[in-house]
Amino acid sequence: MAGQVATGSRSGLRSALPLLLPAYLWLTVAIFLPLSAMVFFSFMTELPLAGKVWAFTLDNYTTFFSQGLYWRLLLASLRLGLEVTLWCVVIGYPAAYVLAKVLKGRSREAIFLLVILPFWSNGLVRIFSWAMVLREGGILDTALNAVLPFKINIDLMYSYPAVIIGLVHSYVPYMVLTCYLTLQAIDDSLIEAGRSLGASRLQMLKRVIIPLSMPGLVAGAALIFVPVVGSFMEPRILGGRTGTFYGTVIEDQFVAVFNWPLGAALSFILLAVVLVILALASPVLKRAA
Amino acid sequence: MAGVQVSSLSRSFGAHKALDDVSIDFADGGFYALLGPSGSGKTTLLRQIAGFDFPDSGRIAIGGESVERVPVEKRRIGMVFQNYALFPNMSVADNVAFGLSVRGEAKATIASEVQRALDLVQLGKLGSRRPHQLSGGQRQRVALARAIVTKPRVLLLDEPLGALDKALRVDMQIELKRIQREIGITTIFVTHDQEEALTMSDRIGILRDGRLVQEGSPEEIYDSPKSEFAATFLGDANIFRGETTGTGIRLPDGTAIAAGAGATLAAGAKASCAVRPERIRIAADSGMSDPNANILRGQVSKRIFAGNNSTYFVERDRQTLKVIVQNTGADRLAEGQDVVLRWSPESTVLIATS
Ligand SMILES: Nc1ncnc2c1ncn2[C@@H]1O[C@H](COP(=O)(O)OP(=O)(O)OP(=O)(O)O)[C@@H](O)[C@H]1O
Ligand SMILES: [Mg+2]
Numbered sequence: 001m002a003g004q005v006a007t008g009s010r011s012g013l014r015s016a017l018p019l020l021l022p023a024y025l026w027l028t029v030a031i032f033l034p035l036s037a038m039v040f041f042s043f044m045t046e047l048p049l050a051g052k053v054w055a056f057t058l059d060n061y062t063t064f065f066s067q068g069l070y071w072r073l074l075l076a077s078l079r080l081g082l083e084v085t086l087w088c089v090v091i092g093y094p095a096a097y098v099l100a101k102v103l104k105g106r107s108r109e110a111i112f113l114l115v116i117l118p119f120w121s122n123g124l125v126r127i128f129s130w131a132m133v134l135r136e137g138g139i140l141d142t143a144l145n146a147v148l149p150f151k152i153n154i155d156l157m158y159s160y161p162a163v164i165i166g167l168v169h170s171y172v173p174y175m176v177l178t179c180y181l182t183l184q185a186i187d188d189s190l191i192e193a194g195r196s197l198g199a200s201r202l203q204m205l206k207r208v209i210i211p212l213s214m215p216g217l218v219a220g221a222a223l224i225f226v227p228v229v230g231s232f233m234e235p236r237i238l239g240g241r242t243g244t245f246y247g248t249v250i251e252d253q254f255v256a257v258f259n260w261p262l263g264a265a266l267s268f269i270l271l272a273v274v275l276v277i278l279a280l281a282s283p284v285l286k287r288a289a
Numbered sequence: 290m291a292g293v294q295v296s297s298l299s300r301s302f303g304a305h306k307a308l309d310d311v312s313i314d315f316a317d318g319g320f321y322a323l324l325g326p327s328g329s330g331k332t333t334l335l336r337q338i339a340g341f342d343f344p345d346s347g348r349i350a351i352g353g354e355s356v357e358r359v360p361v362e363k364r365r366i367g368m369v370f371q372n373y374a375l376f377p378n379m380s381v382a383d384n385v386a387f388g389l390s391v392r393g394e395a396k397a398t399i400a401s402e403v404q405r406a407l408d409l410v411q412l413g414k415l416g417s418r419r420p421h422q423l424s425g426g427q428r429q430r431v432a433l434a435r436a437i438v439t440k441p442r443v444l445l446l447d448e449p450l451g452a453l454d455k456a457l458r459v460d461m462q463i464e465l466k467r468i469q470r471e472i473g474i475t476t477i478f479v480t481h482d483q484e485e486a487l488t489m490s491d492r493i494g495i496l497r498d499g500r501l502v503q504e505g506s507p508e509e510i511y512d513s514p515k516s517e518f519a520a521t522f523l524g525d526a527n528i529f530r531g532e533t534t535g536t537g538i539r540l541p542d543g544t545a546i547a548a549g550a551g552a553t554l555a556a557g558a559k560a561s562c563a564v565r566p567e568r569i570r571i572a573a574d575s576g577m578s579d580p581n582a583n584i585l586r587g588q589v590s591k592r593i594f595a596g597n598n599s600t601y602f603v604e605r606d607r608q609t610l611k612v613i614v615q616n617t618g619a620d621r622l623a624e625g626q627d628v629v630l631r632w633s634p635e636s637t638v639l640i641a642t643s
Contacts, residue, residue: 189374193375193432194376195360196339196367196436197435198363200362207376
């Protein structure tokens with residue numbers, strides 16, 4: 001009986017292979033090959049272009065460890081990732097809750113559309129729109145001064161808050177979507193049962209709803225934290241001089257300095273650090289979830 | 290513990306009246322079944338009493354205290370849901386402890402109360418399990434333990450046994466009844482299983498289209514239904530329709546049927562008579578006849594043998610009558626045979642046709 005089941009599942013895998021093949025081919029061509037090339041580059045002295053002479057080296061990696069600059073940038077980026085993730089939780093979770101548990105029918109669809117709208121707009125357009133809102137004499141500045149009786153100067157452009165605002169706006173839909181899915185799966189009768197037992201709304205949130213939506217929070221956090229740590233577009237455009245982060249430095253290596261080997265090495269260090277963080281966090285998160 | 294009084298309660302969803310002027314007095318410590326077809330407003334009524342939903346008009350009092358504007362968490366009710374609604378992120382013991390712990394009871398008190406409640410539902414050893422590791426019947430017991438551990442004033446159950454199979458259902462019915470007696474809690478039980486309502490409850494309320502059709506003890510409703518609907522919804526009934534003679538009815542073909550129970554009506558109005566299938570005697574000939582008995586002749590069209598009893602379907606004047614006969618080993622009647630049906634006027638209930 002057991003043997004039958006085992007062969008059954010093995011033949012199941014074999015018959016599934018043709019279905020998996022396109023995905024694997026695509027992954028191999030589109031991700032694995034370039035990535036291997038990058039690993040290769042990261043150990044080279046020069047790009048093997050235009051007949052330049054090159055050799056294998058570990059210098060690109062040692063640069064990171066020998067120069068405090070990169071460490072500091074990496075820490076700043078990790079902090080940025082953490083802050084943006086936290087803001088996304090603060091903004092996204094209540095929004096997801098309202099969408100999943102308060103609104104019904106038409107109004108839910110409408111609000112849902114508004115939430116995922118940033119997904120559908122071009123990233124650059126989004127960022128430059130924020131630039132118009134946040135700069136001195138921009139929309140926010142003008143609007144506030146038109147309403148308020150005293151003169152204030154709002155110039156958030158080229159500042160750390162501007163970077164945060166831009167990134168949170170770009171990434172908050174992930175948090176809303178993942179949390180919405182887990183919140184929606186929570187049966188309303190659980191909430192009613194809790195309240196009939198005397199629990200206040202706040203107690204229900206703390207004891208039942210947040211624990212049950214933890215998987216969504218964790219998934220959202222991972223989806224946001226990782227790309228934000230490596231982000232470069234928002235920091236560069238909205239952050240200006242203050243917007244130098246680990247991601248922008250990597251970008252510089254590729255598009256400005258043309259030091260691909262260093263850029264590649266810095267990328268892999270980031271990847272390793274992020275993986276270590278996720279690995280360290282996973283037991284804690286698993287227990288919470 | 291407390292009784293519940295519901296008076297002139299109405300609740301509409303849009304143009305649809307889910308509850309229409311319902312008044313019921315749920316006695317302190319009683320076991321009350323709300324029975325009715327799907328969509329009749331049973332759940333809606335229960336939710337008004339629980340406080341999940343609020344009535345458009347009418348009054349609800351628990352233990353004499355008016356609660357219409359009191360939110361759920363302040364009403365001190367226990368609720369058991371059809372789908373159990375156990376918290377999946379907590380162990381069985383934590384589920385049961387929930388109501389006590391949100392009230393900030395001391396840890397030691399909680400532990401002993403939880404153990405007591407789990408023992409009461411015979412799950413004393415399963416406290417550390419998760420809900421998904423339990424069977425359906427066990428989950429329902431946990432839900433019950435969780436609802437009663439806080440010593441609520443009223444226990445509300447919305448088709449709590451609906452998801453269980455027949456055998457388990459009967460076990461749980463007995464179990465639930467035992468626990469209810471033991472703690473003496475006022476219990477309101479929604480079901481659409483008439484047998485469950487008959488066997489478990491002290492009183493039954495029958496709802497239809499948001500209105501209370503009839504209310505009373507199981508015997509009262511079964512023996513003297515006040516409407517054709519009540520007669521056919523709770524148990525089986527043969528219904529005869531005709532013109533009333535004051536003490537019975539006259540069928541369109543002129544046959545008179547005498548009724549010894551039910552309404553007293555002015556002669557000439559349209560009315561019906563209800564007779565339970567097990568009250569009718571069936572025989573091949575009229576034999577020795579009680580002069581007062583109602584007598585009808587017909588022909589057996591079908592017989593269903595069910596071990597301890599048989600059901601005969603008898604055709605007469607374009608009507609099919611149902612007769613249930615205990616299996617005494619006496620002569621059985623064949624399909625197609627001409628028969629005489631006899632029953633006493635006391636077994637006949639006169640019902641006004643609305
Ligand atoms: N939230 C609601 N919005 C609109 N209509 C509702 C709502 N709740 C109930 N109804 C309607 O009110 C009527 C009574 O519903 P209710 O749930 O009380 O029926 P029920 O007797 O419990 O039926 P069932 O045996 O199927 O559970 C139904 O017609 C239902 O469609
Ligand atoms: Mg219902």
